[in-house]
Amino acid sequence: TASLPAALANLRRRVRSFARKHMAPNVRLLDEAEHAAPGTLHPAARELLIKAGHAGFMSNVVPAPIGSASLWDMRFSPAYRMAIQVEEMSAVCAGQMLLLSAHHLGLAPVLLSGDVKAIWRFIRPMHQDFMQSRPHLFAYAITEPTAGSDAEDGHGAETNRPRVVAKAVAGGYRLNGQKCYISGGDVARKVAVFAALEGEGFDSWTCFMVDASNPGMSARRTELKMGMRASSAAELTFEDAFVPEADVIGGLRKGWALNRATLNASRYPVASMAVGMARHACERALTFAMD
Numbered sequence: 226t227a228s229l230p231a232a233l234a235n236l237r238r239r240v241r242s243f244a245r246k247h248m249a250p251n252v253r254l255l256d257e258a259e260h261a262a263p264g265t266l267h268p269a270a271r272e273l274l275i276k277a278g279h280a281g282f283m284s285n286v287v288p289a290p291i292g293s294a295s296l297w298d299m300r301f302s303p304a305y306r307m308a309i310q311v312e313e314m315s316a317v318c319a320g321q322m323l324l325l326s327a328h329h330l331g332l333a334p335v336l337l338s339g340d341v342k343a344i345w346r347f348i349r350p351m352h353q354d355f356m357q358s359r360p361h362l363f364a365y366a367i368t369e370p371t372a373g374s375d376a377e378d379g380h381g382a383e384t385n386r387p388r389v390v391a392k393a394v395a396g397g398y399r400l401n402g403q404k405c406y407i408s409g410g411d412v413a414r415k416v417a418v419f420a421a422l423e424g425e426g427f428d429s430w431t432c433f434m435v436d437a438s439n440p441g442m443s444a445r446r447t448e449l450k451m452g453m454r455a456s457s458a459a460e461l462t463f464e465d466a467f468v469p470e471a472d473v474i475g476g477l478r479k480g481w482a483l484n485r486a487t488l489n490a491s492r493y494p495v496a497s498m499a500v501g502m503a504r505h506a507c508e509r510a511l512t513f514a515m516d
Contacts, residue, residue, distance in 0.1 A: 232297055233309060240282070240310045244317040247276050252318045255455035263411040263444040263459060270324060270455055271360060277325050278355025282310060284348070286329060286336065291349045293356075303336075304490045308497040315501025316508075320455030322501070326494065327408035327456060331363025333487040334417045334432045338475035347415060347434060354414075364413035366404040366461060367484060387421030389463060391431060397469040400433060400441065403462050410459035411444035413437060418463070419480045430480030433468045441466025 226234050251269045258267050266274075277283050281293030286303040288294045298306065307329060314322035335347050354361035369388040389402030400420050410416060414437050422429040435442050441464050448458040475483050 229309075230301070233301060233306065236298075236306060237309050237313060239280070240313040241316075243277070243280055243282070244314050247273060248314065248317045248321045251321060251455070255318075256320060256452070258454070260449050260454075261447070261457070263447050263457075266360075266412055267455075270321075273321060273324070274360040274362070275355075275358045278358070278360065282325060283328060283355045284352035285310075286332060287344070287348055287352075291344060292352050304493045308493040311494040312497035312501040312504075315498045316505040318455065319498065319502055320453035322498065323408060323453050323456035327364065328362045328413075329494075330365035330408075330487060330491060331413065331415060331417045333365070333490060334474050334483045335434070337483055337486045337490070338432075338479075340475065343434075343474060351414075360412075361415075362409050362413040364407050364410040364416045364459075365487070366407045366410060366416050366418045368404060368406045370403055370405050385427070387427055387430075389418065389420040390423050391420040391433065391468070392423040394467070397467055397472070398433065400435070400463040400466040400468060403460065405460045406448065406458045407461055408456055408458055410461050411447055411457055416442070416461065417474065418461075418468075419484060420463075422477065428481065429478050430484065431477050432474040432480045432483050434472045434474055435463075435466060435468055439466050439468075 226237050229237065251273065254269055255267055261267060274283070284292040285294040285298065286292060286307065288296055288299050307326070311322060311326050314325065332348060335343050351361040351363065371385050371388060387402070389400060389404060391398040391400050400418065402420070404410070404418065407416070416435045416437070418433045418435050419430050420433060421427060422431060443462050444459040445462055446460050450458060
């Protein structure tokens with residue numbers, strides 16, 4: 226921390242303090258709680274989301290007034306700042322970290338699209354809701370029952386076919402198919418859904434922003450997980466889910482580019498999860514050995 230620039234050092238201290246104060250008391254509570262029905266949040270999880278929103282940790286990838294970051298913060302890469310944030314949260318509870326952090330994957334396609342109108346339409350209301358104690362989560366839906374983000378690679382691209390397909394209709398598209406293992410997908414207000422265009426392959430993947438109120442999208446089940454249980458993993462089903470043209474993110478057939486850019490940006494925070502968990506394990510082992 227001492228070697229970091231002042232803004233990043235301050236971020237680390239703030240997140241560490243937040244995690245120890247608001248996450249540590251819930252570690253066993255949320256991990257040992259009954260398996261929740263799809264679409265429901267444990268009261269402690271909901272309260273954590275509200276506190277994280279007030280602290281600015283749910284919208285600090287963009288500056289005010291759209292988000293909670295300052296222009297001073299924006300001197301540093303959002304991926305770099307998120308890596309610090311994720312490490313400190315993971316060092317306390319990986320499950321609660323995932324509840325708070327998977328949300329940023331859902332935001333990423335909007336930001337990476339560079340579409341200022343989309344950023345204003347989707348991210349600003351999210352930030353405002355969090356500031357007003359109304360959790361407004363995003364989710365990122367790429368994985369399908371037969372293939373996930375590896376579908377673009379050699380064998381996967383040749384042998385798999387898209388399981389979520391978008392059919393062009395008047396004014397927009399209708400989505401049909403399934404996604405699985407979507408972190409927070411059942412409790413998100415918005416889901417960035419990657420779907421192939423009808424009659425085309427994975428190379429036509431397009432990102433659609435689907436609202437949770439869409440009658441054609443449902444979370445029929447969530448996985449009974451062995452760990453990180455504070456964050457759900459949902460199976461999403463699409464049955465003629467209508468998405469207007471205005472809610473296409475980044476343009477038609479731009480989904481693979483947005484997906485790659487999102488996953489590349491997430492590699493630093495994902496690595497920092499391991500650092501945070503390993504750090505905590507070492508600290509616990511040292512404490513045990515010295516007692």
